[in-house]
Amino acid sequence: xxxxxxxxxxxxKTGEALIPAPEAYWMSNFxxxxxxxxxxxxAYNDKTNFLINTGLPEDLVERNEQxxxxxxxxxxxxxxxxxxLLLSDYGFKSEDIHxxxxxxxxxxxxxxxDIFKNARLFINRKGxxxxxxxxxxxxxxxxxxxxxxxxxxxxxxxxxxxxNLFDSDDITELIPGIHSLWTGCHHRSSTAFIVNTEKGNxxxxxxxxxxxxxxxxxxxxxxxxxxxxxxAYSKLKGYGTILPLYDPEIDDLIL
Numbered sequence: 001x002x003x004x005x006x007x008x009x010x011x012x013k014t015g016e017a018l019i020p021a022p023e024a025y026w027m028s029n030f031x032x033x034x035x036x037x038x039x040x041x042x043a044y045n046d047k048t049n050f051l052i053n054t055g056l057p058e059d060l061v062e063r064n065e066q067x068x069x070x071x072x073x074x075x076x077x078x079x080x081x082x083x084x085l086l087l088s089d090y091g092f093k094s095e096d097i098h099x100x101x102x103x104x105x106x107x108x109x110x111x112x113x114d115i116f117k118n119a120r121l122f123i124n125r126k127g128x129x130x131x132x133x134x135x136x137x138x139x140x141x142x143x144x145x146x147x148x149x150x151x152x153x154x155x156x157x158x159x160x161x162x163x164n165l166f167d168s169d170d171i172t173e174l175i176p177g178i179h180s181l182w183t184g185c186h187h188r189s190s191t192a193f194i195v196n197t198e199k200g201n202x203x204x205x206x207x208x209x210x211x212x213x214x215x216x217x218x219x220x221x222x223x224x225x226x227x228x229x230x231x232a233y234s235k236l237k238g239y240g241t242i243l244p245l246y247d248p249e250i251d252d253l254i255l
Contacts, residue, residue, distance in 0.1 A: 005177030007043040007050075007195050009202060009255040012086045014038045014055035015079045015108060016248070020071055024209040024246075026219040026226060033074070034210075036246040038108045040083055041204055042092065043178060043195045049092070050099040050178050051119070052193050052204060053245075055083035057111030057148050066141060083112045099175060103206050103245065104187035105131055110147050114154040121155065122174050125165040126182055127189025135188075146189075171239070181235065183207045184228035186220060192232065194239050197255055201240025207232040208244040 015038040021029035024036070041052040056079045057063075067075040080086070084094045094115045101122035102109040113121070130136060131146055139146070147155075155163060166172060168180040168191060177196040184190055185207035192205035207229055208214050214237070219229035236242050243250050 005045060005047070005175075005196065007045050007177055007197055009195060009197060009253075010042045010044070010090055011243075011250050011253040011255075012040045012042070012055075012083065012090075013080055013248075013251040014040050014053070014083060014086070015077055017067070017077045018071070018074045022221040024220055024222075025212065026221045026223065026229075028218065028221075035248055036209060037248045037251050038077075039204075039245055039250065040086070040109075041193070041195075042087070042090070044092075045177075048098045048175065049096075050101070050175060050195075051097050051116070052101055052103065053109040054100060054102075054112040054116065055079075055086075056108045057151075058082075059148070062142070062144055063107055066145065077108065084115050101174070101180070101191070101193070102189070103191045103193060103204065105146055105189040106187070107145050107148055110151045113151050114158070117159065119162065121159060121163045122180075123155075123163060123165055124180070124182055124189055124191045125167050126169075127187065127191065128165060130188035132189075181232075183232035183236075184225055185223050185232050186229075187224060192236055194236075199241075199255060202255055203236050203240050203242045204245055205232065205236060205242060206245045208242065209246040210244055211247060211249070213244060214242050 021032035021034040043050045064076040097119045100119045168182045173179050179194040181192045195202045219226040
C-alpha cells in the first residue's frame with residue numbers, strides 16, 4: 001500500500017446521541033444506554049486535504065421523530081456547530097476543501113455536503129447503488145434519512161461533474177496517502193478510510209462503534225451483516241490503528 005503522502009488529522013465532533021447499548025454491542029449489555037458521538041475527519045498537508053463526513057443536516061425534525069419512536073426523547077440527535085464553523089475555527093474555509101467522502105452515506109454524514117462546492121466528491125459505487133439509487137430490498141427508513149433531498153439534488157445536479165464513483169472491495173487508493181476499503185457491516189455504504197500519518201496509518205470506520213468491538217471481535221448490534229463486521233475487523237487490524245467513528249474517546253483529537 002503506497003504511503004507517498006503524510007497527513008495531519010483533526011477530528012471534529014459534529015453531534016451526539018444516546019442509543020441502547022445492544023445497538024453497539026451485538027446481543028450484549030441489555031437495559032443499558034450508551035453515548036455516541038458523530039465525527040468529521042479532516043486529513044491535510046501542505047498540498048491537499050480530504051474531509052470524511054460533513055456533519056448533521058440543519059433540519060433534524062424527521063430524524064428525531066424516528067429516534068423518539070425508537071428509544072424515546074433521550075435518543076434525539078443533538079448537533080454541534082455547523083461544519084463550516086468548525087473548520088473555520090481550525091483555520092480552514094469550506095471553499096478550500098479539495099476532497100470529500102463519507103462512511104456511511106447517512107444524513108449525519110452527508111448533511112452539510114452542499115457547502116463544499118469546489119470539492120471532488122468520492123462516493124463508493126456499491127453504497128451509492130445499494131443504499132441510495134437501487135436498494136435490493138425495501139429500506140426500513142426513508143431515503144431522506146440516508147441523504148436529505150437537497151443533498152441528493154446537490155450531488156446529481158450542482159456537483160455531478162465533481163463526483164468520483166469508486167470501487168474498494170480491496171484496499172484502494174483515493175489520493176496519495178489515503179486509501180479506502182468497503183466494509184459493509186453497518187450499511188451498504190460503509191467504507192473505512194486509511195490515512196497515512198507520522199504515527200502510522202489511522203483507520204476510520206463505522207463498522208465499529210467503540211474500541212470494544214475491535215478488541216473483543218464483537219459485532220455492532222445494528223449490523224446489516226455481522227459476518228462483514230468480523231471480516232472488517234480482521235482486515236483492518238493489519239493496516240494500522242482503528243479509530244471507531246462513533247466513539248466519544250476520539251472527540252476533537254488532533255493527530
